Amino acid sequence: MQRISSTLRGAALACIAIPAFANPYVFTTVINPTDPNFTQLLGIINSSMIAGYFGDGVVVPNNGFTLVLPSSYTAENFPGSVQTQVVGIDNTGETVGFYIDNAAVTHGFTHVGTTFTSVSNPLTTTVTQLLGVNDTGEAAGYWTDGAGNFHPFTWIPGTFTPIPVPGLVSSQATGVDNAGDVVGFNLTSATTSDGFLDIGGTFTKLDFPGAPFTQALGISYNGKLVSGTYIDAMGGMHGFVYNVATATFTSIDDPNGVGTTTVNGINDLGQLVGFYTTGVVTPSGVAVTDGFVATSTPEPASFLLLGSALALVAVKLRRRTR
Secondary structure, three states, X not given: OOOOOHHHHHHHHHHHOOOOOOOOEEEEEEOOOOOOOEEEEEEEOOOOOEEEEEOOOOOOOOEEEEEEOOOEEEEOOOOOOOEEEEEEEOOOOOEEEEEEOOOOOEEEEEEEOOEEEEEOOOOOOOEEEEEEEOOOOOEEEXXXXXXXXXXXXXXXXXXXXXXXXXXXXXXXXXXXXOOOOEEEEEEOOOOOEEEEEEEOOEEEEXXXXXXXXXXXXXXXXXXXXXXXXXXXXXXXXXXXXXXXXXOEEEEEOOOOOOOEEEEEEEOOOOOEEEEEEEEEEOOOOOEEEEEEEEEEOOOHHHHHHHHHHHHHHHHHHHHHHO
């Protein structure tokens, strides 16, 4: 009688014994070589192209880019700008973000093909930012009033639409899905913040359980997943993913930045991008910040099913060889 191969037998036993995952993601650190001290990744599309920037804005100016992993960077800076951040990207390749001009005024922008368009809310002379965009070109962002409070909006070329967040104090719209649903947050004090999800004018607070400070920062294009960050009662910062269908949160920490992680962008595949601080401060006072990409691993149940399938194969092989 032939024996089942030791490789297959070992695989079947290992799969049956797989434990639950401590972290359901595989993390890849991303450091722009132009400034190894500061990289933030802010948006990701379904093909895994990424939007972000490098430079802390003081020692090194903000410089926008798009990235195709592992290391194909394309510079993207608004023409004539002093600083640029590329924050949002859609599946057609359109990007949005903001830039600072020579007069220290912050404007939003869109970049379609080779064309940059400056976007400034007519109600402000100081700050307009675009932070997310969907596949139809609708963008989400905010403008700042004279008192420094934020006001969220969506934008399609030529039209700003304010978002009436309940209890609005100082609020940003940070992402918009292909159905026009919007996520963002409302700062209610210097130390408290509520995330929100706006589906057709119906608002849901997105507050990570037990956290006094939550910010929703991105939404998948199909609207099923929301990404963001929260600060726990001890002051640690963590990322999260919120499943809209089940109304459940998953806490996310890059293993290299436990307690300093922000998850900014998410795509329909559940891939995440964000950044964390390493705990190192440069001689010039820059907190070293690294970007990351996180890809979800199979659920433990998937491995158990695979183990069962392999075990069944093993039984059949035994029967055939008797």
